[in-house]
Amino acid sequence: MYSIRSFRLIGFGILLASCAPKEKFPQIVVTNSLNIDRAFETVELTKDFLNIENLSEVRIMDPVTKEPVISQTVDLDGDSIYDKLIFQPKIKANSKNTYTIVPASQIGASDIETYCYSRFVPERTDDYAWENDRVAFRVFGPKAQKMVEDSIKGGTLTSGVDAWLKKVNYPIINKWYKKELETDGSYHEDTGEGLDNFHVGISRGVGGLAVKVDSAFYFSKNFINYRTITTGPIRTSFYLEYENWNAAGQIIKESKIISLDYGSNLSKFEISIDGVEEIAAGLTLHENDGEVNANQKNGWLSYWEPHGDSELGMAILAPVDHFIGVENYITEKRDLSNSYVLLRVENNKVVYYAGFGWKESGQFNSKEEWQSYLNHYSMQINSPLEVAIIN
Secondary structure, three states, X not given: OOOHHHOOOOOOOOEEOOOOOOOOXXXXXXXXXXXXXXXXXXXXXXXXXXXXXXXXXXXXXXXXXXXXXXXXXXXOOOOOOOOEXXXXXXXXXXXXXXXXEEEHHHHOOOOOOOOEXXXXXXXXXXXXXXXXXXXXXXXXXXXXXXXXXXXXXXXXXXXXXXXXXXXXXXXXXHHHHHHHHHOOOXXXXXXXXXXXXXXXXXXXXXXXXXXXXXXXXXXXXXXXXXXXXXXEOOEEEEEEEEOOEEEOOEEEEEEEEEEEEOOOOEEEEEEEEEOOOEEEEEEEOOOOOOEEEEEOOOOEEXXXXXXXXXXXXXXXXXXXXOEEEEEEEOOOOOOOOXXXXXXXXXXXXXXXXXXXXXXXXXXXXXXXXXXXXXXXXXXXHHOOOEEEEEO
């Protein structure tokens, strides 16, 4: 038996360094070219790269320890055919590890907990919530929007990203919704696992999208469609679609895939957008009593603020070739003060990462620790692991 608890890992993209040979069960080599240990990164292997039609029939083995490596298969388009096999290696600085693809029957079944989880929540209007072992988030759907527009109490109108401040490594989404909706308790109160005391309103929350026209920022309303792509020990991901919206006369078509990997404080946002050449991704400034810091060289924006009896760090991080700059928008209007990263759109696509670290969780004790984490994260997404197949 083995446990996901021994892995503290983050997901990023990878560089596939060779074409797959014509063998059913190849070996792969994962190379770390950086002068840092890599422990927080998801490697993605496609069926075409491996030249294996049915990825559900294979697993990954460490040939040195002869132990299986925790992996997850992903069906990207809902056609019941797995498109990717993902796993999370640990690789020392400037070194490489070899792994063997083996028949699933050689390893057998094993119970692995789903730490990376997401779902639509119709019992609480129509939230979509997601989490891993470190953080949790939610966004809001069309019913919640219509309630606001019809002046019905309990609705929410925002495309901002809400944060749930958890301080345990096990899943809490279902537990907290049940607590809120079926008991006398509330997820707004901390009884040992954390709480929802993050105000999003119409702000951008933690990574909500906007479009800047002249000196003003515009954004969509709630999502109108969703599709869960995957949940599992390594990753959860899902698709969101928005009704076309108007940014000062520019009609914007927007959809996105959001994913969150085990061990990461940052969700990955893969945006598909028509109508603009640049977007802005924002962080709410709440009471404007925190500290905004940016590192353009490493492609991140951070906001560290007092939060209740603790402190909270939020961040947006992007590949440096998409990072244009940072702009603070300060206003007296409620929830509209945000700090923005301006990002370049290429071929109607843009990628960024957004998330938070709560001091109360014990993950980060200071602004300096949070920013060190962002610098390390930046190094990895800008120099992804290289993956090759060997004969």
